[in-house]
Amino acid sequence: MSRGHTTAGHEYPEIPAETLLTVEDLRTTFDTPRGKLTAVDGVSFELEAGRTLGVVGESGSGKTVLSRSVMRLLPKRGATSTGRVRFNGHEMVGLTQKQLRGIWGTELAMVFQDPMTSLNPTMRIGNQITESLRYHLGMSSSEATEHAVVLLSSVGIPTPERRLHDYPHQLSGGLRQRVTIAIALACGPRLLFADEPTTALDVTVQAQILDLLAAQQRERSMAMILVTHDLGVVAGRTDDIAVMYGGKIVEQAPTKTLFAEMRMPYTEALLGSIPRADQPSHTPLQAIPGRPPDLVSPPPGCRFAPRCPYAQPRCRHEEPPLREAPTKGHRFACWFPVGTPEGRQALEENRVRGVALDPARSVTT
Amino acid sequence: MALLARRLVQLVGVLLVVTFFSYLLLNLLPGNVAVAVLGPNATAAGIAHVTAELHLNQPLPQRYIEWLWQVLQGNFGESYHTHEAVSTSLAQRLPVTIELLVISQILAFAFAIPLGILAALRPGGWLDNISSITAFGFLALPPYVLGVILVLIFAVSLHWFPATGYTPFLTDPGANIHDMILPSITLAVGSLAVYLRVLRAEMIATLQEDYITMAVAKGMPTWRILTRHALRPSTIALVTVAGLNVGALIGGAFLVEYIFALPGVGVLAIESIFSKDYLVVQGIVVVVAVAYVVVNFCVDLLYLFLDPRARGVQTLG
Missing domain, CATH: 1.10.3720.10 (MetI-like)
Known part of the structure; x- marks a missing residue:
């Protein structure tokens, strides 16, 4: 846990660290047959150079669209994305594809979820690594090949010289994800997006890949945004965590703070849905009842209210703003926060009234 | 390479089937093949000549093999109208x-x-x-x-x-x-x-x-x-x-x-x-x-x- 807190910003708090990425009021909508779907709804956050932000949320919370929106890697048609994204001195919103190509790969890179589909099956691994080296850094064929060997061995691939000539189908899932990491790192990006980088992998390989990402991130003092649905994945590996729900950030805090004093009932529910080693075996997991909100016509008020054990009438018509908690860097959006007298009272009232957590039913007063 | 060899064997098999049916085409003509080839004005001598040349008095499998052997050497027989070799x-x-x-x-x-x-x-x-x-x-x-x-x-x-x-x-x-x-x-x-x-x-x-x-x-x-x-x-x-x-x-x-x-x-x-x-x-x-x-x-x-x-x-x- 302490590993994430050894970065410059924490050891010397009086010197403000360089802000690498500033996102302000980012909003991304998709045209669907049913109407406009708002996948990312007014998200703002900052990321300092060399630090790691975990973005956590269940499927459909907008975490993947958030990372694609920051990268500006959205479909050309049907998607609209507004707001401000300032990255490494670039105003990303409004850049042309050509201008973005100068940033993609070299300053901003991405590791995708499924290494079975993110490598081109008809190209040798070597070519998939060297093409960006040759295109972006102007390396000759032999320089690029040498560099590719170094990259492959740095991500822990044995006999890299021979692997260069392999096709992706000749590699295991874990090795393939190492290759996609090598490709993402090839041109030395300052910020790496890792979008569920271990979801498609065996449990035994997951930790290895996460450790590899953490090691590379420290070595290269590269910033990283780790997108995942699994709070357990980000627990020991990030400086900060942003929890997303229904396209919005509902809680954000330094990792330790979040686990110690979470305020948002959704964060609590996410944590409750992780199996824990200290519980007796066969303890039922606490699934979050109900489904994520419909992002075409989201419910009024707090979007989590229909599934929330704390929900009060106020939650259903008045949307809680993202407000500062007493601890520095901790923000949350809730009227009846976890661990506060208001929160305890709300929970107790619901218990007394016997309100079942059925999203179809509404709370009556 | 083993794959290529297997494909080649398959190819030979398919070619045998295809050529056999191509050969069969002539033999599916109604009536006497020699008469069909020579037309209505065929003479007895002509029919005998064609029967001998096309080995029509031999069983079909044997005829096919002999014909295939000739075809492999580039000999498709000759036209009975122009008397030009079919291969030419x-x-x-x-x-x-x-x-x-x-x-x-x-x-x-x-x-x-x-x-x-x-x-x-x-x-x-x-x-x-x-x-x-x-x-x-x-x-x-x-x-x-x-x-x-x-x-x-x-x-x-x-x-x-x-x-x-x-x-x-x-x-x-x-x-x-x-x-x-x-x-x-x-x-x-x-x-x-x-x-x-x-x-x-x-x-x-x-x-x-x-x-x-x-x-x-x-x-x-x-x-x-x-x-x-x-x-x-x-x-x-x-x-x-x-x-x-x-x-x-x-x-x-x-x-x-x-x-x-x-x-x-x-x-x-x-x-x-x-x-x-x-x-x-x-x-x-x-x-x-x-x-x-x-x-x-x-x-x-x-x-x-x-x-x-x-x-x-x-x-x-």
Whole structure:
């Protein structure tokens, strides 16, 4: 846990660290047959150079669209994305594809979820690594090949010289994800997006890949945004965590703070849905009842209210703003926060009234 | 290499079946084969001669093997009308048909590949719409209609190209190509429309793949993504369709040769059928069937080049 807190910003708090990425009021909508779907709804956050932000949320919370929106890697048609994204001195919103190509790969890179589909099956691994080296850094064929060997061995691939000539189908899932990491790192990006980088992998390989990402991130003092649905994945590996729900950030805090004093009932529910080693075996997991909100016509008020054990009438018509908690860097959006007298009272009232957590039913007063 | 050997064995098997049925064609003629070959005015001596020459008094399997042995040596027998060896006629006519087929396929691919790629880049865009509508229009036009229309416009009205006729390539290469342009276009248009639709659909599917998004995220330029990343995985279906299209194409080539009076195998086939010159017909059927099988064998080999996964897993280390 302490590993994430050894970065410059924490050891010397009086010197403000360089802000690498500033996102302000980012909003991304998709045209669907049913109407406009708002996948990312007014998200703002900052990321300092060399630090790691975990973005956590269940499927459909907008975490993947958030990372694609920051990268500006959205479909050309049907998607609209507004707001401000300032990255490494670039105003990303409004850049042309050509201008973005100068940033993609070299300053901003991405590791995708499924290494079975993110490598081109008809190209040798070597070519998939060297093409960006040759295109972006102007390396000759032999320089690029040498560099590719170094990259492959740095991500822990044995006999890299021979692997260069392999096709992706000749590699295991874990090795393939190492290759996609090598490709993402090839041109030395300052910020790496890792979008569920271990979801498609065996449990035994997951930790290895996460450790590899953490090691590379420290070595290269590269910033990283780790997108995942699994709070357990980000627990020991990030400086900060942003929890997303229904396209919005509902809680954000330094990792330790979040686990110690979470305020948002959704964060609590996410944590409750992780199996824990200290519980007796066969303890039922606490699934979050109900489904994520419909992002075409989201419910009024707090979007989590229909599934929330704390929900009060106020939650259903008045949307809680993202407000500062007493601890520095901790923000949350809730009227009846976890661990506060208001929160305890709300929970107790619901218990007394016997309100079942059925999203179809509404709370009556 | 083991894979290649297995494919070769399969090829030989298929060729045996194909040649057997081609041979059977002659024997399926009603009545006495010798009478059928010689026609109604056959003399007893003629019938005896043909019976001996075609080994008609031997059992069928033995006849087939002897015939196959002769065919392997290039001997298809001789025409009972012109008394010319069938192999000689084929040798004269085949280059014309092959040239027509090759030029038409080069034309079809030369237009279908770039148009298919560009149409897939912006599905529903103006280029996609125009090329789709045109392709469907041409698909609906059989070669015998299109050929006549092209002749009317470019030969009769504009006098840019000859309406009919053929100059051997070795006599005058320029005139040869000039003569072949209209026939090749007539034959190419149908293939072009099919190839364009297949490649467009495959490219659209490929461009949705994660590895294309990954290439975009690497900052690769669009042309490089299209040609280096997306084209090769998208051509597998195209190659399959092109292989299967060979049969229809040969039929089309026969028609086009007839329309433009090109001295190819097609015209020879039509003449031989009308004059009941069965040995010539049999020779043509064998050549066409074998060509079809061999082309599709080459398509199979092309898969191995296009898709590394088809080569079988050979893990290093």
